[in-house]
Amino acid sequence: MINNVVLVGRLTKDPDLRYTVNGTAVAAFTMAVERSFNGADGQKQTDFISCVVWRKQAETLANYTRKGSL
Structure with missing residues (x-):
């Protein structure tokens, strides 16, 4: 079974993409x-x-989001 979580927030820095x-x-x-x-x-x-x-x-995350993205 896979758990799904929905978070609404902002990125604190650019995603760290690695392979x-x-x-x-x-x-x-x-x-x-x-x-x-x-x-x-x-x-708050x-x-x-x-x-x-x-x-x-x-x-996709690394290509389309940056620090502060919602």
């Missing part, structure tokens, strides 16, 4: 995701989520 020794594309990136509620201090809280995508999704 395995077999030629498989892999991209690592971090997303800044604001919580939908304020913290105890009344300020942001979570930083580390992500990895493989194959064609990795190449």
Whole structure:
């Protein structure tokens, strides 16, 4: 079974595209995701989520997104 997660946030830096020794594309990136509620201090809280995508999704991500992309 595969889990699906939908995150809405911004990239903290350009994706890091690399290739395995077999030629498989892999991209690592971090997303800044604001919580939908304020913290105890009344300020917005942001979570930083580390992500990895493989194959064609990795190449597409690297080609079409940059730091700050939504």
